[in-house]
Amino acid sequence: MDFVGPIIGILPTLWNCTSNRIAIIRHLQENLTSLRQTRNELENISKDVRSRVERAEQQYCKRTNQVEGWLESVQLKLEEVHNILQKGEREIQKKCLGSCCPRSCYSSYKLAAFSG
Known part of the structure; x- marks a missing residue:
């Protein structure tokens, strides 16, 4: 009976881990909305920086490698x-049981965890 104590001690940890993952899957739509808003903010900042760089270039200033690298990395992140x-929208469209349960919990979890 000495093994029962450690097993019971592990149960809350397993529950917390599982419930956190379930919450991530359940909130996929909200996470995607948040990601979309953050993307829009980054796009606006990127457009502002590009405008400033183009104005500076018209005044015979040369674009630095740091600025060029930032603009390129922003473009890659936006893509x-x-x-x-x-992928998130496709996952949401694939839900079953009245759109409350994802068909692939693993792929929904990966998307939600990455987008959140």
């Missing part, structure tokens, strides 16, 4: 976010 949002 990555676009792909995540598309």
Whole structure:
């Protein structure tokens, strides 16, 4: 009977881990909405920076490697976010049981965890 105590001690940890993952899957739509809003903010900042850089270039200033690298990394992140949002929308459309349960919990979890 000495093994019962450690097993009972593990149960709350397992429950917390499982319930956190279930919450992530359940909140996929909200996470995607939040990601979409953050993407829009980043796009606006990127547009502002590009405008400033173009104005500076018209005044014979040269674009630095740091600025060029930032603009390129922002573009890559925006493309990555676009792909995540598309996958997320497909996951939401694939839900079953009256749209409350994802068909693939694993892929929904990966998307929700990454987008949240």
